[in-house]
Amino acid sequence: MNISKSPWLLHYDGSSCNGCDIEVLACTTPVYDVERFGVVNTGNPKHADIFLITGGINSQNREVVKQLYSQMPDPKVVVAVGICACDGGIFKECYNILGGVDTVIPVDIYVPGCAAKPESIIDGVVKAVALLDKKRAAMKAGKAPVAQKED
Amino acid sequence: MAENIIIPISPDSLLEEVLKMKNSECRLVQICSTRTQDGYELSYSFGKDYDLYNLRFTIGEDAQIPSITNIYPTAFLYENEIHDLFGVQIKMISVDYQGTLYRTDKKTPFK
Amino acid sequence: MSKRSIVPFGPHHPVLPEPIHLDLVLEDEKVVEAVPSIGFIHRGLEKLVEKKDFNEYVYVAERICGICSFMHGMGYCESVEHVMGVEVPPRAKYLRTIWCEMSRLHSHLLWLGLLADAFGFESLFMQSWRMREKILDMFETSTGGRVIFSVNKIGGVMKDMDADMLKEFVKILNGMEKDLRELSRTFLENKAVNSRLQGVGLLTKQQAHDLGAVGPFMRASGIVRDTRRMGYAAYSDLEFETITSDVGDCYARTDVRIKELFQSIDIIRQAVEKIPDSEIAVPVKGFPDGEYFMRVEQPRGEAVYYVKGNGTKFLDRVRVRTPTFANLPGMLETLKGAQLADVPILILTIDPCISCTER
Numbered sequence: 209m210n211i212s213k214s215p216w217l218l219h220y221d222g223s224s225c226n227g228c229d230i231e232v233l234a235c236t237t238p239v240y241d242v243e244r245f246g247v248v249n250t251g252n253p254k255h256a257d258i259f260l261i262t263g264g265i266n267s268q269n270r271e272v273v274k275q276l277y278s279q280m281p282d283p284k285v286v287v288a289v290g291i292c293a294c295d296g297g298i299f300k301e302c303y304n305i306l307g308g309v310d311t312v313i314p315v316d317i318y319v320p321g322c323a324a325k326p327e328s329i330i331d332g333v334v335k336a337v338a339l340l341d342k343k344r345a346a347m348k349a350g351k352a353p354v355a356q357k358e359d
Numbered sequence: 360m361a362e363n364i365i366i367p368i369s370p371d372s373l374l375e376e377v378l379k380m381k382n383s384e385c386r387l388v389q390i391c392s393t394r395t396q397d398g399y400e401l402s403y404s405f406g407k408d409y410d411l412y413n414l415r416f417t418i419g420e421d422a423q424i425p426s427i428t429n430i431y432p433t434a435f436l437y438e439n440e441i442h443d444l445f446g447v448q449i450k451m452i453s454v455d456y457q458g459t460l461y462r463t464d465k466k467t468p469f470k
Numbered sequence: 471m472s473k474r475s476i477v478p479f480g481p482h483h484p485v486l487p488e489p490i491h492l493d494l495v496l497e498d499e500k501v502v503e504a505v506p507s508i509g510f511i512h513r514g515l516e517k518l519v520e521k522k523d524f525n526e527y528v529y530v531a532e533r534i535c536g537i538c539s540f541m542h543g544m545g546y547c548e549s550v551e552h553v554m555g556v557e558v559p560p561r562a563k564y565l566r567t568i569w570c571e572m573s574r575l576h577s578h579l580l581w582l583g584l585l586a587d588a589f590g591f592e593s594l595f596m597q598s599w600r601m602r603e604k605i606l607d608m609f610e611t612s613t614g615g616r617v618i619f620s621v622n623k624i625g626g627v628m629k630d631m632d633a634d635m636l637k638e639f640v641k642i643l644n645g646m647e648k649d650l651r652e653l654s655r656t657f658l659e660n661k662a663v664n665s666r667l668q669g670v671g672l673l674t675k676q677q678a679h680d681l682g683a684v685g686p687f688m689r690a691s692g693i694v695r696d697t698r699r700m701g702y703a704a705y706s707d708l709e710f711e712t713i714t715s716d717v718g719d720c721y722a723r724t725d726v727r728i729k730e731l732f733q734s735i736d737i738i739r740q741a742v743e744k745i746p747d748s749e750i751a752v753p754v755k756g757f758p759d760g761e762y763f764m765r766v767e768q769p770r771g772e773a774v775y776y777v778k779g780n781g782t783k784f785l786d787r788v789r790v791r792t793p794t795f796a797n798l799p800g801m802l803e804t805l806k807g808a809q810l811a812d813v814p815i816l817i818l819t820i821d822p823c824i825s826c827t828e829r
Contacts, residue, residue, distance in 0.1 A: 221488050223511040226825045227536020227617045229488065230580060234606075237583075237599035267464045268510045269489065272481055298533055301521050303468045304461075304514040323536055323617045363763055386682045389774050389791035404763065404774065409700055411763055433682050433799040454505070461509040461828075468514055 214246035215337050218256035220276055223305065224263025227323030228290035232260055235333075240326045242333060253279040258336045260329075264292045264305045265312050277313045283343035285336040287317045290324045297322060365402075365413045370424060373403075376414050377427045380405040385412065390437035392445045394469055398422070399447055421448075428453035436460075446470040472497045479813065481510050488824040490817075496810060504805040506798060512828040516788055523783040524550055524758055528622055534790060535826040536617045537580065538768045540573045542826075543622040546788070548702055549764035549777040550624050554754065561748040562626035563704040567741050568636075569613075569621070570703060571734040576605040577769035578727045578734075581821045582657065585724065588814045589666040594656055601649055608639055626751025636742045643735045650735075654728045658721075667721040671804040671816045674718055683800040684793050685771020686726045687820045691718035697767035708740045723819045757783050768793055770821045792826035 217236075221229045235242045236249045250256055253276045265273065277286070288309045291297035295308040309315050316339055319332035346352075368376050385405035393400045395417060401424070403414040418424060426449050427434045439460040441447045446467035458466070475496050481489035489510040495503040518530050531546035532539045544566055551558060558566075583598035606616045612631050613619035621628045631639075657663060673683070678691035688695065689712070696712040698705045713729045715722035758779030766773050771793030778786040797820040804816050 221511065221825075223513050224825065225533040225536045225539070225618075226488065226823065227533070227539065230536060230617060234599065234603070237596055237603075239600065239603040263511065264513070266510075266512065268462055268512070269481070272489070272510070298530060299513045299515060299518075301518060302514040303465050303517055304463050304512050322533075323615075325616065384679075386679055388682070388772075388796075389776075389789075391776050391787075391789045391791075393778060393787040393789075402776070408695065409697070411765070413763065431682075433680075436795065436798060456507075460507070461512050463509075463512065463514065468517060 214248065215257040215333075215340060216248045216250045216255050217242075217258050217260055217333070218250060218253050218276065218280065219260045219262070220269075220273060222261050222263030222269055222273065222293060222309065223266050223299070224290060224292055225323075228262035228293070228321075231323050231326055232262060232289060232329060235326045235329050240330065242330055245334075245337075247333060253277075254281065256280050257284060257340055258333065259284060259286045260289050260333075261286065261293050261309045262289045262324075264296045264299055264307060265309060266304045266306055270306065270312050273309070273312050283340055283347055285316045285339050285343070286313060287319060287332045287336050288315045289319045289329055289332065291320055291322045294318045294320060363411050363413075365415050367415050370416045370418050370422065373414070373416070374425055374427065374430070377403065377430050380412065380414075381430050383407065387431045387434055387437075390434065390441060392441040392447055392469075394445065399445060401441075401447070403427070418447075423448045423450055425450050426452040443467070444469045472500075474502075477810065488822070490822065490824050492805075492813075492817075494805070494810070494813065499810050501805050501808050501810060501813065504802050506802065508824070508828050510828070511825050515829050516790070519785045519788045524779065524785050525624060525783075527785070527788065528624065529620060531788075531790075532618055532620060532622070534792070534829055535823050537577050537823060538573060538770065538773075538826065539618045540569050540622070541766055541768045541773070542790070543620070544570065544703070545764055545766040545768075545773055545775045545790075546777070547622045547624050548766070549762045549775045550758050550779075552762040552764060553758040553760045553777055553779055554624070554756065556625050556752060556754055558626050559749045559752060560704070560746045561630070562750045564741050564745040565627050565629075565631060565750065566622070567704040567708070568631070568639075568738055568745075569609075569619070571737045571741070572605055572608060574734045574769045575731060576602050576609075577821075578731050579605070581727065581769075581818075582653070582724075585815070585818050586657075588818045589663065591663065594653075594663075597653055601646060601653065604642060604646060608642065611635065612639075623751065625754040626749070628751070630750050636745070640739055640742050643738060647732065647735055650728075650731055654731075657724055657728060664721065666815060667724060668719060670720045670812055671808065671819060672717075672719050673800060673804055675716075677803060678718070678800060681800040681803055682796050683771075684796045685768070685821075686723055686730065687771065687797050687800060689714045690722035690726045692716045695772075697765050697772045700765060702764075702766060704741060704744075707744060708737055710737055720815060720819045727821075757781055758785065770794055770823055770826075771797065773826075790826075790829060792823065792829070794820065794823045794827040797822075798827070
């Protein structure tokens with residue numbers, strides 16, 4: 209059994225403009241088709257190994273993101289997709305944006321772009337799969353899979 | 360080209376003018392608030408076919424205006440929006456979110 | 471006595487790519503009332519006019535929504551152009567029209583896919599999105615971007631499409647038309663699909679008018695109105711019918727949108743034939759002073775852009791009334807009396823765009 213052979217994705221739209229969301233969805237459809245790597249898009253956080261977040265964080269979705277993250281089983285990897293998820297992007301100066309995803313939960317992989325291209329999203333997912341293996345090995349060795357961030 | 364008309368009215372005659380729009384079978388297009396130096400400039404836009412009629416008036420910062428949800432029930436979203444974002448005080452909205460439609464960190468950010 | 475309960479729907483829900491929350495008041499399985507709560511993706515980008523000047527704001531306007539990005543950029547540009555009295559060169563108008571209709575194609579195909587996914591027909595979802603990729607490839611060839619292009623600017627557009635490229639695009643679209651016919655047969659004639667769509671979520675003509683509905687959602691209920699008729703961009707030179715249906719159920723909404731797909735292809739063909747040679751942008755001098763209400767027909771319906779300038783490079787106010795915002799009351803109306811299991815389909819048939827709505 210090796211989860212990196214079939215990692216499951218959970219996708220949440222933070223406060224993105226939709227551009228990155230539809231690109232994430234486009235990854236799962238023909239032409240890009242990440243499912244050929246065994247990746248399955250799921251809606252249930254308890255099934256998921258990789259958490260893809262698009263868009264910045266505001267105080268409304270802050271708790272939602274935290275809760276989804278806490279419901280995912282270890283080991284887990286967080287991928288911030290698009291510049292808004294990385295640091296707030298063009299909306300950074302908006303009154304209702306707190307910043308990137310890393311203001312709430314630890315982010316492992318940053319995928320830049322506005323909107324992020326499917327090629328780079330897939331690249332991010334492939335990197336996430338490698339990291340998943342590493343975290344799993346660390347867990348087996350009795351170490352914590354991820355340093356919990358305090359807020 | 361369709362018409363794009365701005366009709367200046369007084370704040371007191373709002374309900375009366377809106378009722379006229381309703382009776383001439385206009386639909387509510389939008390309600391917009393713009394912050395001015397010492398208050399707000401409000402535009403109520405109504406559409407008929409391709410024409411757009413904008414009722415326009417200005418009010419002071421502390422003024423209260425009546426809700427038009429009795430005439431146009433769908434106005435509740437617009438009215439809650441300008442209440443939440445601008446702090447315009449509106450009386451008797453049919454579905455009043457009491458400032459919880461947008462739940463922004465900063466209260467009335469456009470004020 | 472039936473039991474009353476309140477079921478929370480969302481914000482994270484598998485059927486919706488975007489977060490919206492509804493409190494559904496149920497009597498057994500029947501919805502009696504739905505109260506929306508929005509604000510999960512509210513960014514406050516209308517306020518950014520204070521920090522970005524009116525030229526930079528084009529990039530913010532394009533990011534109101536990634537699906538109708540081009541039309542948001544264009545609507546904003548056209549309203550500023552109206553305020554400043556700028557006449558856009560004819561070729562730029564045609565280019566805008568072509569990109570607009572391509573956006574409509576991609577948006578409607580995206581919606582068809584999501585609808586198929588909502589009633590559990592996954593391979594139909596994949597088919598729709600496979601066809602959509604062809605449109606995105608055309609965007610990438612002509613602008614460099616797949617979903618957000620940044621080709622609009624005040625006074626025209628930044629990129630041109632040469633005759634060869636346009637010819638190639640028409641060829642691709644002609645090929646697509648055949649695939650589309652096949653796809654639409656499944657949506658409109660398949661028994662299993664029909665059983666999920668027909669008679670579900672009825673909205674009468676009177677209700678659509680009273681609730682201020684816009685776009686295909688409204689046209690499916692029999693109101694004849696298409697903001698493209700106002701003749702912005704190059705639409706006044708092109709011929710097209712306003713597509714409507716009298717039924718007003720989910721099937722009618724699907725039908726209207728599918729017919730609009732073929733119409734968009736036709737409009738692009740006409741535009742490619744008629745496109746004149748000229749500059750693609752004019753230099754813009756000075757700052758906007760004045761106000762204008764601009765209306766644009768987006769894939770989801772009529773959007774209103776209000777721009778108010780004060781003679782400096784920073785605008786006083788930009789306000790966008792997006793189609794989904796206008797369609798929310800209509801959606802709540804169709805939810806009343808629906809079965810809980812139909813709720814995802816009813817929400818989807820207004821083609822909700824939440825990031826538009828909340829800005």
